[in-house]
Amino acid sequence: MSGGNTDVPLLVATPLAERVPVAEYGGCPVTGLFHRLGDKWSLVTLVLLGQRPHRFNELHHRIEGVSQRMLTRTLRALESDGLVHRTVFPTVPPSVEYALTSSGAALLTPLSQVAQWAVDHRASAER
Amino acid sequence: MSGGNTDVPLLVATPLAERVPVAEYGGCPVTGLFHRLGDKWSLVTLVLLGQRPHRFNELHHRIEGVSQRMLTRTLRALESDGLVHRTVFPTVPPSVEYALTSSGAALLTPLSQVAQWAVDHRASAER
DNA sequence: CAGGATCCCCAAAGATACTG
């Protein structure tokens, strides 16, 4: 194999055999991640939380067009992925704070590399 | 603002106003890109093409489980995004070669940063 | 060999209304 392992780094976390047995949807964790973050609200939510923690209605107001249901689902998904931490303050009325976990914060850096590429190459993914 | 612009780099290519008017699906080019690459076959296709150019049936055989229709659609999408270049050799029977464009090749590097994060944090995005 | 055309299915997105 003449040791050419620097040109195309691992991307699917497998040695990429001759035949790639993409088991199911998330056979590759990166594909799974992209599928998750590729929905309508995940990235903007992550970015806002990257600025500072937010309460539910703060996010709801800052992200124009998102419904309560979609915001809830997005936050729950990010939470179950370990990207976002949810803190409930048992006050009346209830108050919930969302913040990035260390994992989530760590993700923003590689994400910004992709963002830079997108800006440079104008990958509009139009339509 | 005490010049703290290195902690959370731009990710949505906007200044992130108080209220983010996520126009539509691809209000943010990065979200659009993730949405595109988050489908079932785009990433594995990109990675294989990152190794070397492939012909259609080569890809069809190496990516287990993909149908002709899905492979065609995936390649067409990647092509219209400027990530993949399609070369038709007017032989009989016809032969078509797919290769990464320079943009596509340039994308693999930031992508691998995300992949590294996914591997480190095991973001399985399970279920 | 490399696809285009057609039909079907189901998971996920979204709107709206209601509640602890």
Place this chain on the structure above:
DNA sequence: CAGTATCTTTGGGGATCCTG
């Protein structure tokens, strides 16, 4: 304030057959 419940719609994904 911060959600859940219910319903409807959308479109990604796949199977199959046909063709330049």
